[in-house]
Amino acid sequence: MADLQRRDPDRLLPADPETRAIARDLYQRVAGRPIISPHGHVDAALLHFDEPFADPAELFVSRDHYVTRLLHAAGEELGSLGVGDAAPGDARAIWRSLAEHWHLFAGTATGYWLEEELSEVLGVEGEFGPKTADRVYDEVRDRLADPGFRPRALFERFGIEFLATTDDPLDDLAHHRAIRASGLPGRVVPTFRPDAYLDPARPDFGSRVERLLATTASPATFAGYLAALEARRAYFAAHGAVSADHGVVEPVTADLEPGEAERLFQAALAGTADPRQRRAFRAHMLLQMARMSVEDGLVMTVHAGVHRNHSRPTLRRFGPDTGHDIPVPTSFTEGLRPLLDRFGLHRDLHLVLFTVDESAFSRELAPLAGFYPAVYVGAPWWFLDAPDSIARFRSAVTETAGFYRTSGFIDDTRAFLSIPARHDTARRADAGFLARLVREGRLSLPRAELISDDLVGAIPRRVFKL
Amino acid sequence: MADLQRRDPDRLLPADPETRAIARDLYQRVAGRPIISPHGHVDAALLHFDEPFADPAELFVSRDHYVTRLLHAAGEELGSLGVGDAAPGDARAIWRSLAEHWHLFAGTATGYWLEEELSEVLGVEGEFGPKTADRVYDEVRDRLADPGFRPRALFERFGIEFLATTDDPLDDLAHHRAIRASGLPGRVVPTFRPDAYLDPARPDFGSRVERLLATTASPATFAGYLAALEARRAYFAAHGAVSADHGVVEPVTADLEPGEAERLFQAALAGTADPRQRRAFRAHMLLQMARMSVEDGLVMTVHAGVHRNHSRPTLRRFGPDTGHDIPVPTSFTEGLRPLLDRFGLHRDLHLVLFTVDESAFSRELAPLAGFYPAVYVGAPWWFLDAPDSIARFRSAVTETAGFYRTSGFIDDTRAFLSIPARHDTARRADAGFLARLVREGRLSLPRAELISDDLVGAIPRRVFKL
Amino acid sequence: MADLQRRDPDRLLPADPETRAIARDLYQRVAGRPIISPHGHVDAALLHFDEPFADPAELFVSRDHYVTRLLHAAGEELGSLGVGDAAPGDARAIWRSLAEHWHLFAGTATGYWLEEELSEVLGVEGEFGPKTADRVYDEVRDRLADPGFRPRALFERFGIEFLATTDDPLDDLAHHRAIRASGLPGRVVPTFRPDAYLDPARPDFGSRVERLLATTASPATFAGYLAALEARRAYFAAHGAVSADHGVVEPVTADLEPGEAERLFQAALAGTADPRQRRAFRAHMLLQMARMSVEDGLVMTVHAGVHRNHSRPTLRRFGPDTGHDIPVPTSFTEGLRPLLDRFGLHRDLHLVLFTVDESAFSRELAPLAGFYPAVYVGAPWWFLDAPDSIARFRSAVTETAGFYRTSGFIDDTRAFLSIPARHDTARRADAGFLARLVREGRLSLPRAELISDDLVGAIPRRVFKL
Known part of the structure; x- marks a missing residue:
């Protein structure tokens, strides 16, 4: 039940209308500016080899401990989420687990980012939740297979x-x-x-x-x-x-x-x-x-x-x-x-x-x-x-x-x-x-x-x- | 000078009108839902014996250390407020003391709750303060004598x-x-x-x-x-x-x-x-x-x-x-x-x-x-x-x-x-x-x-x- | 780029219009009340001798460690700001340094007070910044020479x-x-x-x-x-x-x-x-x-x-x-x-x-x-x-x-x-x-x-x- 289709253009801006109008203008000035990221943990190999991202589960769940932690708190085993050295697990099952627990992420920064990634980066539309898990999985998987969604292409598109x-x-x-x-x-x-x-x-x-x-x-x-x-x-x-x-x-x-x-x-x-x-x-x-x-x-x-x-x-x-x-x-x-x-x-x-x-x-x-x-x-x-x-x-x-x-x-x-x-x-x-x-x-x-x-x-x- | 008569139906909701409208709807959904109280300090004997509550002073002052503490800070002796093993003290005098110090409670959670109790639970109207202390005391005392205000009746009315x-x-x-x-x-x-x-x-x-x-x-x-x-x-x-x-x-x-x-x-x-x-x-x-x-x-x-x-x-x-x-x-x-x-x-x-x-x-x-x-x-x-x-x-x-x-x-x-x-x-x-x-x-x-x-x-x- | 000329009469009041209107009325009640200052560090000699304030730099910079600290953080030597026992330094140069670093004070309490002092106390108009540093310096210096801006006159005007x-x-x-x-x-x-x-x-x-x-x-x-x-x-x-x-x-x-x-x-x-x-x-x-x-x-x-x-x-x-x-x-x-x-x-x-x-x-x-x-x-x-x-x-x-x-x-x-x-x-x-x-x-x-x-x-x- 995430609003992937219609991201509010004023999202995160203050409630008071007059303040919001000022904020909107200030934001618009910088919305498209290049990204300077002076501290982070991206793997340099990603941009060196420029291989397609793995499946949606590995990309959005298994490798992101912000995501696995809340699923773990809800009772999911880390191993079954693809964490650690165990066999990678069933990507679609991991993805469904995320969708079933999606309400846990409501109001969190992690949930907000995931919605942004699905919607703004990958162009997925409609709701995300248990009922749409498979459709969204397929869309994401297809997108990741597209050369325009390889790391270096995204690096350029992101304006880094x-x-x-x-x-x-x-x-x-x-x-x-x-x-x-x-x-x-x-x-x-x-x-x-x-x-x-x-x-x-x-x-x-x-x-x-x-x-x-x-x-x-x-x-x-x-x-x-x-x-x-x-x-x-x-x-x-x-x-x-x-x-x-x-x-x-x-x-x-x-x-x-x-x-x-x-x-x-x-x-x-x-x-x-x-x-x-x-x-x-x-x-x-x-x-x-x-x-x-x-x-x-x-x-x-x-x-x-x-x-x-x-x-x-x-x-x-x-x-x-x-x-x-x-x-x-x-x-x-x-x-x-x-x-x-x-x-x-x-x-x-x-x-x-x-x-x-x-x-x-x-x-x-x-x-x-x-x-x-x-x-x-x-x-x-x-x-x-x-x-x-x-x-x-x-x-x-x-x-x-x-x-x-x-x-x-x-x-x-x-x-x-x-x-x-x-x-x-x-x-x-x-x-x-x-x-x-x-x-x-x-x-x-x-x-x-x-x-x-x-x-x-x-x-x-x-x-x-x- | 408390507003017992006209409790604002939008009380505690956000100031911004559009946010307030959303909040009002969200609140209305749950305003009447049953109360689940999984941790508290109500005395079980209260609901066992179902005796009428004692006088207003004991109920709202002497037994509530949230209330006595601020009165004590203002210089009242705990003993004179009916705290401890001493003789219970003059209930009306204790009540008047609360009324005289009522400004101390402005903006506090305790003050807010007391107003809610007087107004929403006991149906007391008009202002509460030094000038109305006796009238409010009498009203509260009369209400407490009513069988509809005994603990078990209230328990049901509260929807616990x-x-x-x-x-x-x-x-x-x-x-x-x-x-x-x-x-x-x-x-x-x-x-x-x-x-x-x-x-x-x-x-x-x-x-x-x-x-x-x-x-x-x-x-x-x-x-x-x-x-x-x-x-x-x-x-x-x-x-x-x-x-x-x-x-x-x-x-x-x-x-x-x-x-x-x-x-x-x-x-x-x-x-x-x-x-x-x-x-x-x-x-x-x-x-x-x-x-x-x-x-x-x-x-x-x-x-x-x-x-x-x-x-x-x-x-x-x-x-x-x-x-x-x-x-x-x-x-x-x-x-x-x-x-x-x-x-x-x-x-x-x-x-x-x-x-x-x-x-x-x-x-x-x-x-x-x-x-x-x-x-x-x-x-x-x-x-x-x-x-x-x-x-x-x-x-x-x-x-x-x-x-x-x-x-x-x-x-x-x-x-x-x-x-x-x-x-x-x-x-x-x-x-x-x-x-x-x-x-x-x-x-x-x-x-x-x-x-x-x-x-x-x-x-x-x-x-x-x- | 400070707005000395048009101080917003509603400054610091809440954004929500209805709340602001209430706040404005509450503020107006007390805006002109006498000042009670039960703890501070004004030098009694100031009010005893009632000598004119020294130059703008000493008054607003050298003696105010709220101001010198941010200039120091920006790389200015304390000595060159007139701090300590060293020679007092060139007042106009110190003042220009403040003007050049004025953006550092944006959003700070110190910056807000300085604008208030220049505008409300000294009646300086227009913008303050590198381009206007000398003009503002001259205006401030002239004002300080006026008997109406000596400590005792200000004490009375401030309503202390x-x-x-x-x-x-x-x-x-x-x-x-x-x-x-x-x-x-x-x-x-x-x-x-x-x-x-x-x-x-x-x-x-x-x-x-x-x-x-x-x-x-x-x-x-x-x-x-x-x-x-x-x-x-x-x-x-x-x-x-x-x-x-x-x-x-x-x-x-x-x-x-x-x-x-x-x-x-x-x-x-x-x-x-x-x-x-x-x-x-x-x-x-x-x-x-x-x-x-x-x-x-x-x-x-x-x-x-x-x-x-x-x-x-x-x-x-x-x-x-x-x-x-x-x-x-x-x-x-x-x-x-x-x-x-x-x-x-x-x-x-x-x-x-x-x-x-x-x-x-x-x-x-x-x-x-x-x-x-x-x-x-x-x-x-x-x-x-x-x-x-x-x-x-x-x-x-x-x-x-x-x-x-x-x-x-x-x-x-x-x-x-x-x-x-x-x-x-x-x-x-x-x-x-x-x-x-x-x-x-x-x-x-x-x-x-x-x-x-x-x-x-x-x-x-x-x-x-x-």
């Missing part, structure tokens, strides 16, 4: 000007080289994501560091380790990377003496570091990452405050990234102080802070970004990348930090087909927020127009150094 | 289909048996609330456990203790109970080895457990309660994050539940992990999580309920059971978890006459939220209608296994 | 009825005596702010306490210290002070035995107290301040939860209060319990709690103020003193605590010219909130009118004992 993937530091970036060589219009670049090489609590930390050191034949010392990380960052930068991304539970930093860092590194490698030492090492490495960003110019993004792979039985059976990362209370003020004392006043460091704890928006992120030249407030992320959440974010952040200390939208998605819907959602939500400020006499219309334009252009370009 | 009380595990449930035998239309069932038997920090823990063990002649071992708890749960289930309720400050769980559990139990009984051990015991018992819920099917509700009886001098003089329970910052993600690792994937466990820390809604409860089949987001509770708070709750939760992972409304009240007003408030607030999503093109009207219906019917029935 | 400054306990209050003697219409009083004398972690704690003891020739004992503090409070009260203000990171209190207090005091004086002892001493002193407030009647205001002078390099170079105080997560429930157990039921203690952690509003402050006669919810403060934040504050607090347990607006400002804009903002925002409650049938219009009046008159007068 810049797309950053997220990559392992040891990735050879061959896909990126191939994409660049292919003449795809628009820039596709890697992002350096070293979490697994910085956290001694990971069981494979030792072996990862060994492989890292091997890339530069560096000695197994802290200096060698830093040199190897720097070399890999340089390799990424040479392949077009503009940023390094860091996912941490606690945004804690520390500025250790070299001797202490060496001792912790050796203990971490030997597997003898205790939890306190591991924490100190992680904290020091986050500061080292900032130091490297100051030196090599890569933007530093921090996605903090998420307990990854919360369900141990699910992790064991289906692996990571299967829909059970759960946020925790998050505070930046004390934890980032050592980093900010050293690098916070550097204008060339761009440190973009993301949180899924809304209480930090007005309490910490806006005040930090409102003083430190290095700090930017990251766009509402993950569970908060949704219309109401975006409105709460702007309301919480703007009165202290304005618009120009925020990062611009990031889609953070591995669901390629959802990219236009996500950016469109942010553009509509921001237009609605700006329109309200105009309607309330807080912003002149020309200023609001300029901001609306900048939010999808000048702002992300400046923050991500494009 | 299901009502759960909250009871001590050792309660013999005689009132519930008598109610069932009386042929009252609608189900009235007990709820198992074992807090006092699970927390070694309570001064009477030892004597309570002794009495508990005596009910089944169980030995004073951890196994005997568990068996006695299981037996009492079975007794409650046999009397119609559908849930067990748990009030905890910290929602922390632990999965201890049997030997360790036995040692902590013995230390707790002996009164020698230190704070750390008591905490571990409580944490283990919360997990044991989930285990029992998996086995006996009782829904598990957790009301977390409240420091009970905050004012020690008030507790000493007037006893517990006298209006000074104060929330604390609350987080579920880490604390519930042991429980969820063991039971979170069980579809038959229904674990409903309530909080009075709004920051946990989008940060933790929606993500948890959006993955774990066992977890449901409890309705906005206590201080958050109010129109704006309900709107914030839906806004924070829906974009991640939708509507069908929430519990449906619970009134949590001991104020019997406030039950219709509370449910009506939630129905209006939810209609307003749904109407906004329709107006913003995020939900089709037929879908919104279905959800509106389900929120007062199918959803609470399924979550509470009715 | 009561203004509290914030002062060091050892201040001789000569400026306040001079102001009183001068016959300025309106009361200007000091506020006792003893933070630096209560916190052993401050490096100059010992020398400060020595000077404090010297004022009363008290012995260097805990009793002597308390007596000296009491004497200074009495001195302030004799000069018209109505309150004592306390800035703390953690709102923690403790009720120590006299012997323990003496030991901690001696260790603090000797500089040998460890962090745990310093924390205990601070906690005990916060409780002692409440005890003194009970005895001498000074209102006790607590501004909690801010990490002051977060950037060590900036503190070293430019001193404190230079724009980098950053909030931290804040909780009152446990920390205030010792204080509230001793004094929370005293009707004559007025304890006003301020936070910059919004999550505490509904979770803790409203519940505390809704029970304890001594507790009032402080108005939205600092980063939260802005239109949307005020709306969120009222929404979070009112449903539990109503309007009459809140403090009334405080401007907390050292920017004298911004006082009318700040109070006007609060009056508009509160009118909008009240109007919504009327439009939603939750408040009668006469009641809303009364509350609107009381919020700017009866409420602050009662809370601050004026």
